[in-house]
Amino acid sequence: MATQERPLLERPAAARRMQLRYGFNEIDAWWRLSLGEHAEKFRHHHRLMGTQVVRIFVFDKPVPDPIARWDLFAGYAQAVLDLGAVPMVTFAKYHPPHDDARNLRTYVARCTDIVWGCLEQWGAAAASWHWCVWNEPNNVPVGGGLSYPQYRRIYEAVATAIHPLLEPHLHGRKARIGGPALDGFQPYWLDWVARLVNEVDDRLVGFVSWHHYGDWRPVVSSASLGIDLNGSPDAPMGEVYERLLMAQTPEYEARAKAVARLLVGRDILNVCGEFNAVVHHDHVYAGGLNQNAFGAAYYISALIHLLRGGADLEMRWTATSNDDAYGLLEVNGEPMPAGLAKQLFAQNVRFDDQVSFPPYRPEIPDIDAVVAHGEKGRCSGVFVHTARGARKLNIAGWDDGLLASTEVFRIDMSTGGRVIREPFNGTLHFEGYGVAVVTNAPADTVVD
DSSP states (O other): OEEOOOOOOOOOOOOEEOOOEEEEEOOTTHHHHHTSTTHHHHHHHHHHTTEEEEEEEESSSSOOOTTTOHHHHHHHHHHHHHTTOEEEEEEOOOOSOTTOHHHHHHHHHHHHHHHHHHHHHHGGGGGGSEEEEOSOTTOHHHHOOOOHHHHHHHHHHHHHHHHHHHGGGTTTOOOEEEEEEEOTTSTTHHHHHHHHHHHSOGGGOSEEEEEEEEESSOSSOHHHHTOOOTTOOOOOOHHHHHHHHHTTTHHHHHHHHHHHHHTTTSOOEEEEEEEEEEOOSOHHHHTTTTTSHHHHHHHHHHHHHHHHHTOSEEEEEOSBOSSSSSOSBOTTSOBOHHHHHHHHHHHHSOTTOEEEOOOOOTTOTTEEEEEEEOGGGOEEEEEEEOSSSEEEEEOTTTOGGGGGOOEEEEEETTTTTSOEEEEOOSEEEEESSEEEEEESOGGGOOOO
16 A cells, blocks of 8 residues: 655645636536426536536537527526526537628627527626637537637627627626637647737627547547547557546646736636546447546546636536536436535635645655635645555645544545545545545535
8 A cells, every 4th residue: 555755844835715616518418407307406416516607508519599499598598597507608600601791690690689688588697697609619520620810700790799788787897708618639729819818809808718628539449439530549548548647637727827827917717618538428438537436536636726727717528417428417417426526626615715735745646635714714625646546645744724624525436436424533545546525614515
């Protein structure tokens, strides 16, 4: 069994305000959230996961067409409001040719109709929703493979049309219109952010959105699935692939910091609009790595790095499962291990908490951690074990406030997909990938 080396005598980094809001994409399984028999159960778990923004699509995927079926779209949006969040309405795309003036006029008119309809149905509160123009315009199969100039023309046309509808209800606040929801696998994705925030009228840009996944290749050989990787090599198999994926979670911090530097001094939100470990709906392709104990550790490690990097909003793809390899919640509303880990994190690291990050320790590189101090003296530490095998941690020296903790919540490869609750004796034990929370306020954590 691996054990922790002698603690380094370093003082924790200065605390800062927790600014990261929690969100999700709810698209392919939209009807389970709004109309399905377990809809309230899904909403209950969203609340436990602290969801504040939910991204919903129009004009793409099998989602309600708000022009033809406003009743279904309204139910979709109302389900988001009922769980205590606000929608990020994403005007996904229109069919090419994208430079055709008539196509653009029709698209802008449809977007404007939707904003007008939301204001009519939900009043001034709808003006504070988020409005995203397009989805992955730099990705050919997903968003059409637009050039930046093409996208800017579309963005400015939509934003210029909907801004006058929103502005009278905002009382001086900025309209949260944004995009481009960039595919982070594509080269020069950061160019789009830099140009958008510097070339478009500042009043029309309320957030920038970027996506980042660990990998797009299957966990098994591409030949076994009959997949053409277009000249790219197969991913390494088994534990090596897991290690490769987990080694990339610090990239969320790096990317968030890069975007934050482009937004300095601007009232523009830094949004990680999609992320997960492996990009695919098929269970064989993803091998459970988005949802199991590995997926739990990957997700919470990524959240810690997004928080460190200065992101304002995280939106994992996805929350509600459509019996696919993405969702955190089963089709009956029961949480998977990664969903339970998100509940632990969100309830112990809350918006406006004072958070600090214990110094990185080279002798234990497989631990990520954040400590949150909140109201009524609440102190919680979240620890992520990002490797296979066992790990024992002596908490002394990480944050003295944690020594007053009374209980530990833990989910790892040994807990059978559930959270176990244990008395705290000063140490943490992990069996493989996992997440643990040490807290002096265990009654504040609900695990269903």
